[in-house]
Amino acid sequence: MSAPARRAALVYAGPALGGLALLPLLDFRANRIVGGDGVMAWAATGGSAYATALLAALALGTILSGSQVLRLALALAALALLGWMAGQGAEALMAETSEFARVSLGGGFWIAAAFLALAAADAAARIGLRAMVRIALLAGPVAALAxxxxxxxxxxxxxxxEYDANRDVFDAALAxxxxxxxxxxVPALLIGLPLGWLCFACPRARAVILPVLNILQTTPSIAMFGLLMVPLGALARSYPGLRDWGVGxxxxxxxxxxxxxxxxLPIAANTYAGLSGVPAAMREAGRGMGLSPARLLAQVELPLALPVILTGIRITVVQTIGLAAVAALIGGGGFGTLVFRGMGQAAMDLVLLGTLPIVALAIAASLAFDAMIEATARGEAA
Amino acid sequence: MRRYFLAPLVLAALLVVLLLRPELMTPLLRLLAEPGQDLIYDRKPLMTLALWHLALVGAAGLVATVIGLALGILVTRPGGAEFMTLARMASNLGQTFPPIAVLAVAVPLLGFGFEPTFLALCVYGLLPVFETTVAGLRGVSAPVREAARGMGLSGVQRLWRVELPLAMPVILTGIRLSTVINIGTATIGSTVGAVGLGEVIVAGLQSGNTAFVAQGAALVALMAICAETALRGLGRLADSGALTRA
Amino acid sequence: MKGAMIRVEALTRRFGDAVAVDAIGFEVARGEVLALVGTSGCGKSTTLRMINRLIEPDKGRVEIAGRDAREMAPDALRRGIGYVIQGVGLFPHWTVARNISTVPRLLGWDRSRIAARVDELLELFGFDPAEAGPKYPAALSGGQQQRIGVARAMAAEPEILLMDEPFGALDPVTRARLQDEFTAIRRRSGLTAIIVTHDMDEAFRLADRIAVMDAGRILQIDTPERLLRGPREGFVRQFVGLDDRALRILSLHRVRELARPAPDAPAPAQWVAPDDTLREAASRLIWEGGEALAVVEADRVTGEIRAEDIWRVGTRGAA
Structure with missing residues (x-):
């Protein structure tokens, strides 16, 4: 491996080991509310000096290893070991105390996990795997975790x-x-795609549509929720029957x-950008061969614009998954319920129980869309 | 000049009037409130809340811009190229974290109030600035970069005189996005005790006072749109070359 | 060659496993123009870029006016050598005048000297300084941008000019005009230049000597005429193109060289000027079907040129 790639590997392994060296692997608390004691990775109880040494060796191996495949394997092995240390440590700590005691993951664990995962992703990216393969590869660690x-x-x-105590709430939040x-x-796609096409087909409509959508996007999420309460509330008051449909x-x-x-906005703007990005020569060629406008759209323009449109949908999906968390503020449900409840109770684990699934959903969605975008764009790159 | 900033100036004037004389909103708010409820939020002057809101967004935006620019410049230099993958992956990952999650994770570390919100704003505002700095610097055409090098401009001269001015319109887009996102995130920050206009909305939600919710929402939306149009105008000004042409 | 302006010795550069430039050596005399020609990827641009150290050589050395280029700071070296790049690369956020003044500013010239030099160059390249100076590059045509690109490279009065496909991507008419302009300017200023091009005709028009490159090596380096008369076997033969070499040789000579005395008379209907090429004269002779043409200067006949003399220049044995 070249010297720069090695230095780059150091960028991951360094912070991962530094995090574990300076911050606790686990936090031990006598009960849910009180402050905790940090348990370092090599602690006699809850930690393991051997496992820590092995982890350090694996992490250093990612710097020294000659091939990216080996680097990937080492990083994944280090992640697995880190997970084992956390589970094992928690069990060891809990074995000695009351059931009110709590063991939560410490700063060292999070930092090491994040940088090792980044190291694995970096190695995977440098191998140059296609998105589908990357997803298949990810299935392994996910299955192991499951x-x-x-x-x-x-x-x-x-x-x-926390999950055990809030299982009902968690399931309801997921749903x-x-x-x-x-x-x-679904409605955003049904409206946004035609709007994007309209922006493309009619410049005068574009001059109205895009700025209006932009103002909607600019409005802070809470404000948007708040402003919508007013008309929907009024609607429900006037037509009580609507309440049965959930309108309020x-x-x-x-x-x-x-x-x-x-x-x-992202759907319409990207649809417009994708359609207007189709080279004029191709459109001209299609028209020259006698394609009707509808066929031109279906057979030439849409297929060529698809990667850009999918990028827009990807942005939208990731954004919506994140913003949906705020909906809990107005009783909309979702994982935000756990986050806000956790913040209210100063219970970090509850906050994480709400946050991690959101992040996991967003990452899963963006990986899936990356694969789709890659598949649709392949014809173009050739 | 005027055509770029007319809309934000009008909006800003409207915002200031509503902040100083909120009673102008009472006829509308009366329609929303239940009988007997307060119409105008009066626990703190709205103007104070708005100024705190702006100060929070401005201070965090400054930090985010400086760090985002510095990181973007670093990874596009030859010596920092190897950090590019890391920075991009971290940035992509960062974007999958919703603002509320950043806020939620910051609270246990920093307690309630100004600090966690400030941290969340810095982190979250950094991503668009970083991304657009990289995009803008990479967008400088190869012949232009080659010419600058071939004529003997030093690395620093190339950056200051050629690359950054040419990347400026794109970077301004990032600063705009960052600011807009942060005005929204700062609003959510009121749920963890940050002082700002979000406080009015949160108070309204907690006490079931729709009038509070509506006025807070309207004022925050107006502030965000005002900032957006002003920064967009600045971007157009840069696009026209007025800012960067020497 | 003592006192060569540019001397290149055993210059070598690898990219990974591929050898881009393989132990190349040549000299360029003061005031000479050398063309590096070859197909894409033959190493000609890499060679050029090693001279002003945009690429550092793996082996070998470059001497500029007797000094080892490695002893000079790269930025200072480049400020002293004009560089015209493929794709022009004018700074879009600076005016034409500001673009031209880039290097003089770096060198710390005073304002009045810079302004005078900018005006001088704009005029030299056929612009009205007051009109063109404040414009932005986007407002110029492709040909105008190329000319400003060359003017910018010449701004600090460098003794050496390196040009990489300087007139690429232009229509043939504009291209020919710029080539003529450049030839006139460099004769006047005594510039030493190296031009990289894949276009043999451009090399013939502009260069005193031509180096034909392939796979990182110089296969032959010679004057245009010697290259046409005695190309080495293989790539050089194929690249130089021998089908119309007689005509090409003719285009390297001027009517003036072969004109015989003739009695003074008013200009007839068909004639040539002393600075026309023999190729133009031959073409006219074939068209008119005669044996000789009048040579005319300022509407008076000053001599004549004979077909037999022209044919002799274009024949195998001539030198």
Whole structure:
């Protein structure tokens, strides 16, 4: 491996090991509320000097290893070991104390996990794997994590204790979050795609549509939720029958409308950009061969614009998954419920229980879209 | 000059009038409130809240811009090229974190109030600035860069005299995005005790006072749109070359 | 060659495993123009870029006016050598005048000297300084941008000019005009220049000597005429193109060289000027079907040129 690539590897391994050296792997608290004691990775109870040494060796191996495939393998092995240390440590700590005690993941764990994951992603990117392969590769660690969760290996960690205590809430939040996201995306696509085409086909419409959508996008999310409460609340008061459909000033309805309005700009703007990015020569050639405007759109313009349009949808999906968290403020449900409840109770683990699934959903969505964009763009690159 | 800044000036004037004389909104707010509820939020003057809001966004924006610019410049220099993948991945990952999550994670570290919001704003505002700095600097055409090098401009001279001026319109887009996102995030910050216009909305939501929610939402939206149009005008000015042409 | 302006010895550069330039050596005398020609990827641009150290050589040395280029700071070296790049690369955010004054400013010339030099160059390249100076590059045509590109390279009165496809991407008419302009300017200023081009005709028009490159090596370096008369076997033969070499040789000579005395008379209907090329004279002779043409200067006949003399220049044995 070249010297620069080696230095780059140092950028990941350095902070990962530094984080573990300076910050605790786990936090131990006598109960849910009190402050905690840090447990370092090599501590006699809850840590393991051997495992720490092995982890350091794996991390250093990512710097020294000659091939990117080996680097990827080493980084993944280090991640697995880190996970084992956390689960094992929590069990060891809990074995000695009351059931009110809590063991949560410490700063060292998070930093090491983040940088090792980045190191793995970096190695995967340098190997030059296609998006589909990257997803398939990711399935391995995800399956391992799922298995570990299933078998209860991590059950002594407080985040899973929170999960146990809030299982109903979590499941409802998951369902609510998906409902918010899908509920907003479907209408946004149905409206946004034609709007984007309209911007492309009619410059005068564009001069109105894009600035208006831009103002919608500019409005802060809470403000949007708040402003929508007013008309929807009024509507529900005037026609009480609508309440049975879930329409009202509070709840999922204003949240879904607000999220859909937010989603319009990236969808419409990218559809417009994609369509207008089709080279004039191709359009001319299509027209010259006698394609009708509708066929030109279906057979030439849309396929060529697809990667850009999908990029817009990808941005929209990631953005909507994140913004849906705010909907909890107006009773819209979703993972935001856990986040806000956690903030209210100063319970970091509850906050994480709400945050991590949001991030996981967003990453999963962007990976899936990356694969789709790559698949549709391949014809163009050739 | 005037055509770029007419809209934001009008909006800013409207915002200032509404902040100083909120009672002008009462006829409309009366329609929303339940009988007997307060119409105008009066626990703190709205103007004070707006100024705190702006100060928070401005201070965090300054930090985010400086760090984002510095990082963007660093990874586009030959010596920093190897950090490019790391920076881009971190930045992509950062974008999958919703603002509320950044805020939520910052609270246990820094407690309630100004600090976690400020940190969340710095982190979240940094990403667009970084991304557009990289895009803008990379967008400087190869012949222009080659010419600058071939004529003997030193590295610093190339950066200051050629690359940054040419990248400026794109970087301004990033600063605009960052500011708009941060006005929104600062509003959410009121749920963790940051002083700002979000406080009015949160108070309204907690007490079921739709009038509070509506006035807070309207004022925050107006502030965001005002900032957006002003920065967009600045971007157009840069595009026309008035800022960077020597 | 003592006192060569540019001397290149055993210059070598690899990119990864590929050898881009392979132990190249040549000299360019003061006031001479050398053309490096070859197909894309033959190493000609890399060679050029090693002379002003935009690329550092792996081996070998470059001497500029007797000094080793490695002893000079790269930026200072480049400020002393004019460089015209493929694609022009004018700074879009600076006016034409500011673009031209780039290097003089770096060198710290005073304002009045810079202004005078900018005006001088604009006029030299056929612009009205008051009109063109404040314009931005985007307002210029492609040909105008190329000319400003050359003017910018000459701004600090460098003794050496390096040009990489300086007139590429232009229509043939504009291209020919710029080539003529450049030839006139460099005769007047005594510039030493190296021009990289893939266009053999451009090399013939502009250069005193031509180096034909392939796969990182110089296969032959010679004057245009010697290259046409005695090209080495293989790539050089193929690249120089031998089908119309007689005509090409003719285009290297002027009518003046072969004119015989003739009695003074008013100009007839068909004639040539002393600075026309023999190729032009031959073409006219073929068209008119005669044996000789009048040579005319200022509307008076000053001599004549004969077909047999012209044919002799274009024949295998002539030198």
């Amino acid at each position: 298995l570990a969760l299933q078998t209860g290996f991590f059950d002594d960690l407080s985040i899973l204790r 609510g979050h998906l409902r918010l996201v899908l509920g907003a995306l 000033g509070i709840g999922a309805a204003p949240a879904i409308v607000a999220l859909a309005l937010y989603a319009l």
